[in-house]
Amino acid sequence: MADLRPIAAPFVALGPSGVAVRTRLKELTAEDEKVLRLVGAHLGSLAAKDLKARCVDGLEHSTESWAARKRNLTAQSSSRWAGSITKATHDQWALARRGQAAHAQSLEAGITTIRHRLSLPVGQKGTKRAPGGYRCAHEWFNKTRRLQVLEDRLHRVRADREAGRVHVVRGGKRLLGTRHHLDKAELAEAEWRERWEAGRWFLKADGESGKRFGNETIRITPEGEVSIKLPAPLAGLANARHGRYVLAAQVRFPHRGQEWADRVEANRAVAYRIHYDTRRGRWYVDASWQIPPARTIPLKAALAVGVIGVDTNADHLAAWRLDTHGNPTGRPRRFLYDLSGNTQHRDAQVRHALTRLLHWAKTCGVKAIAVEDLDFQAEKTREKHGRKCRFRQLISGMPTGRLRARLTSMADATDIAIIAVDPAYTSKWGAQHWQKPTTGPTRKTTRHDAASIAIGRRAQGHPIRRRTTPPRAHQSDVHGHRTVQAGPDTLGREGPRPRILGPRTRSVPPDAARTRATRTSNIVRDVRSVQEWVQDSLLLTD
Template sequence: MTELRAIAPAFVVPGPSGVAVRDRLKHLTPEDDEVLRLVGAHLGALASADLKTRCADGLGHCAATWAARKRELTEQSSARWAGAITRASHDQWALARRCQADHIRGLAAAIATITRRLSLPVGKKGTGKEPGGYRSRLEWFAKSRRLGVLRDRLKRLRADHRAGRVRVVRGGKRLARARHHLDATELTQDGWRQRWEAARWFLAADGESGKRYGNETIRITPDGQVSIKLPVPLAHLANAPHGRYVLACRVAFAHRGTEWADRIEANRAVAYRIHLEAARGRWYITASWQRPAAPTAPMAAALAAGVIGVDTNADHLAAWRLDVHGNPIGNPRRFSYDLSGNAEHRDAQVRHALTRLLHWARTCGVKAIAIEDLDFQAEKSREKHGRRKRFRKLISGMPTSKLRARLTSMADATGIAIIAADPAYTSKWGAQHWQKPLTTKTRTTTRHDAAAVAIGRRAQGHPIRRRTAPPPAHQSDEQGHRTIQAGTQVRGREGPRPRIPGPRTRSVPPGRGANAGDQNAQHRSEHSAEHAQLMLSP
């Protein structure tokens, strides 16, 4: 019997600790566009040089080197611009360091998998948890060569990690590689150059509490006027006192505009970032600020009105509403999305699907949505699934982390709690116990719909297995009433009930149940042993 892994308890996902809103800078004059480009290019060059210096410092970075870098940048910009640039360099180096550590762990896991599979006989079948040996001697030989390549790669990465060396591309490695594949990306050389330069510009300022309107570098007044503190080499372009340049446009944040206005009126910190979307030639400004994390709602309060279980799939969200007792209500819902195309299109598709899900939850009066606590980092390995490229592509396309972060952020504004449940066996047990009972003549229940029911019941603390209904002819006599629910301490309660041998109804004569599973009983040309004894008896 296969041992089941431990099921982690469900928990309420904490809300977001930060807020970001964006608006377009409309009706900019040619002078405004030129000033923004000059400032972004100048500060971008300083940011690139500072990031190079920070990466060269590696693990030898200290407060003294940080202060020296900041003093050097201050002479070419300002103290506040220098602080923003150095902090951005630190954050980018730290992110590259974390990604490097994740890559090392992934390579170590791949090497362990290949080593184990190479030690097994060729053609040996695997189990549900571990893959078996390789299918042929040719595949075994190819994997042995790949093992050597991965070991060399891991050795170099570990040496870089010990030395504190990271490799970072300002503007993005994907965009840098697109320069060599312009035909595949449908870009011209001039179009690629515009995107590359815009991605490397730097126009971001950190907020400061106690300063006027929460930011001295990029300032937005309550009436929407935007002004920028120009760097020292570009101070001659100022059109306002104290070396500032005021843009001709006005900004009005439609989303969370009242919250933003309250912060700047109280002179609380607000960070701003200005960037150009080169593909459409549009300038945008993003305002962001931190806020204290709101206390999570107690589990009992969140589940007081029931829950909506959601099963995440590669192309849709399968959802079903459950009452407080874990019983499905109404019909399942399906929220589709298309994850093809660029990142902006995929993100818009996810947001649209989540918006429809939250609107449905509000109309139902439900205060909690249960999702799976998914993490496919270990499942995406080509060494684990081998030739199953379609399956690897399927799970790689599921937006697990982005969907959960986006859903948590969007649900926080509606007062709906997000509950994360352990994903173990939800699809398997949901299909086993709920798919057939919930299928009717007018409703076809899919495996994903049944998994949504299983996820919702696990979030509520109910076992996934349904109550076994009694036989219609014997609901209170002979076999007894069999609607007893297994307790939480019973081992294997999530599994199916064992079949009880013997006659099931009174229509079966005595003695006919002993050979019920014998296929000889169905042979019409001869009699089984039990039938022969009955015919010879007087």
């Protein structure tokens, strides 16, 4: 048997450290929209210039260069707008660097796989842990050419990384590429231009604690009044004091509205972002703020009343409730979602599925949900799975990291702990040990349902393998009943259960004798049937 990799211990996932809510800016006038477009375009051009300057600095960036960039921006906007722009620039540059490192790691993995397979004879079969040789000489030759392509790409990425160069597009590389394929995207040039300009606008301001309503640049009062500090070149458009423009829209945050109002009234920092949805023709405002991470409860306390094991799949969540001993109770549940369509639709589908899962968990009374700590970044490569295109699409479509992050944030409001477990062998061992025993005449247990049991048992510290059934005599009258599974830390768990007072027949409860003596029978019996029958002697007569 091949050596199994070590299984990591389960842990309680940390709660969210920030909050973001969104609402719509309704009843905007034509003048309001004109001002928002002008401010967004002006600040967007400044953000583009600042990003270019930051990319030119590369690894030579310093505090002095940052201060010089901020001074130049302040003259064309304001000090607070300049601070928000430079902060957004630094975040975007850092994100590009992380993506560059991940891309280099993916190329290295692909090159290693190709070199290994090229070193093997053509047609040699692989194992579960290592791929074999290529199927034919034609494929072997094409892979030698692909190896050169990947090596060239890796050389360029490493050179860029050493020089501090990043490739960033404000507005998104995908939208930029759509410009050359308008027919496939079913877009007119004017529609694409509107999306491109809206994606490059900048209307985002960081909050400041101690300032009025938590933000001096984009200010929203507790009554819902929205005002914007105009940049210096656009100060002539102000309709309020101190170069501010007040919008006609009155906003209200339906979600976490009271929490937002408490922060605003206490003058605590709240960051705002105003953006335009070109598809719907609507303006939105996002409010975000930081919160102290909630203290995680101990793992033992979270599992005190059982757990719900959840297996993540490409189109549904398979869940099953387990008691404190690791036994599945009730019926398995399945929460479906559809990940086709745009990003907003996929995000809404995941959110609705998690909402139903949390509602069911509250109904069951459990305080913990166990999910797999999945990461398919290393499993999506083309070289690892070769011709398994459908399998690569399957694992690429599974919302692993996004689902766990959203589940953690949503569960924080319901006082339900999220336990992350090692995903190794859960599907295989769950199907091996739990799929057949939990299948009955009226219920067919799927492989995913069995995997949810394995996930829940691993979170509880139980082995996934079911306990071996003892002999028939040991299950009943010889050594007592074994119907309840003891915990792994219970002393004498392998010994016989204690003697239960009363009759030793399963069908008769322990107090059956006392009950039978005190109750009145409902069956009317013939008196002659309980008396001794004696035959009288025959009467002899003359």
